[in-house]
Amino acid sequence: MDKKEMETLLLNVADGSTSVEEALIKLKEAPFDDLGFAKPDYHRAVRQGAAEVIYGAGKTPDQILGITNSLREHGQKTVLITRMKAEAAALLKENIPDFTYDELSHIGIVGELPKKDGKGRIVVATGGTSDIPVAEEAAKTAEVYGNEVVRLYDVGVSGLHRLLGHMDDIMSAKVIIAIAGMEGALASVIGGLSDCPVIAVPTSVGYGASFGGVAALLSMLNSCASGVSVVNIDNGFGAGYLASMINHQ
CATH class of the missing domain: 3.40.50.1970 (Rossmann fold)
Known part of the structure; x- marks a missing residue:
């Protein structure tokens, strides 16, 4: 959940379209998870306005896949992976249909790009x-x-x-x-x-x-x-x- 989604949730509670109990269930989601090799931060978008990014250098392909799946399972629509090696990209291509990889910049992106809402x-x-x-x-x-x-x-x-x-x-x-x-x-x-x-x-x-x-x-x-x-x-x-x-x- 990012800041905009939280604002929408609170407005829905205010206008009665969402109950307090339903909102509490969404807000009580754990702020992070312990995967053993990583602790994905699910509340970063709420705190900072931008969801967690995966730094690919030094991580194994399986670790990157595991972190990516964890972030998506908790509602992160777009996952950015930087400094990603080709072996990791190959594994994600096999397992995630909407994954794209740029060999030049070593950037991997899971999901669609959001709408352009910057000021300029x-x-x-x-x-x-x-x-x-x-x-x-x-x-x-x-x-x-x-x-x-x-x-x-x-x-x-x-x-x-x-x-x-x-x-x-x-x-x-x-x-x-x-x-x-x-x-x-x-x-x-x-x-x-x-x-x-x-x-x-x-x-x-x-x-x-x-x-x-x-x-x-x-x-x-x-x-x-x-x-x-x-x-x-x-x-x-x-x-x-x-x-x-x-x-x-």
Whole structure:
């Protein structure tokens, strides 16, 4: 049950269409379950407005399937699985008809995407094509949480005219996620062009002196553009989640 469903339940109690006893039964559902290897959080959507996400890295295919089934049995309509390996995706495809998997971003989604109820559009921009796996993690996360996403890929500062050709998208965005490796300059450039919050995502793309994304991370943290915040290296999920929160304010 998410916040909207709880609000509907309480309104139904208020107007008499649902009895107090019926409502109590729904509210008394355990907040989590102990599967031995995991404790799925069934009340996260009530507390935070967004249901639990499964972090796939380090989990076995059977564990991911078990957690997914548990979440769905307790009413979660859409389940997002990040950093998911192909072996786990194969098992879920065999057992869950409405499961889809994106090999590029390693994102798995069970169920249909919700309707787009965000206030505006989220733009996801990358410095290069090599940043797209992280960008798709961000974009698909935002879509799972009900946002319209515009993708602007390979618009980095080595060819600035490519970004400037999309000024309408930049200026009309509610939130922009700027994703770049190498020296990470894209976030500062977009921050200097836009009038909305910019979430910078450094990626581990680059040669040796990029130090696996540390160079881009430090560049983004030291951005001279106002309104730029930074998440961790390759953390597309964190950027997509935060962008969704901003877009639903």
